[in-house]
Amino acid sequence: MKWIKRLFRLKKCEHDWKFVRNIYGDEINHCGGYRSLWECRKCGRLQWRESLYQEENINCQTFH
Numbered sequence: 206m207k208w209i210k211r212l213f214r215l216k217k218c219e220h221d222w223k224f225v226r227n228i229y230g231d232e233i234n235h236c237g238g239y240r241s242l243w244e245c246r247k248c249g250r251l252q253w254r255e256s257l258y259q260e261e262n263i264n265c266q267t268f269h
């Protein structure tokens with residue numbers, strides 16, 4: 206019953222956003238002016254935000 210699983214996946218997700226990384230330099234232009242990237246813990250959807258995430262609040266993740 207694969208189609209049932211597919212329906213379940215399409216169910217509306219109440220996103221639980223997790224900070225991924227901030228966008229700097231030229232990449233800001235490539236990303237349409239957005240400054241930070243977020244990912245939903247539940248469905249993996251990505252969201253771009255115009256505000257920069259405060260670096261000092263990051264204590265468990267590093268991205269390079």
Ligand SMILES: [Zn+2]
Pocket residue numbers: 218219220221245246247248249250
């Ligand atoms: Zn989600």
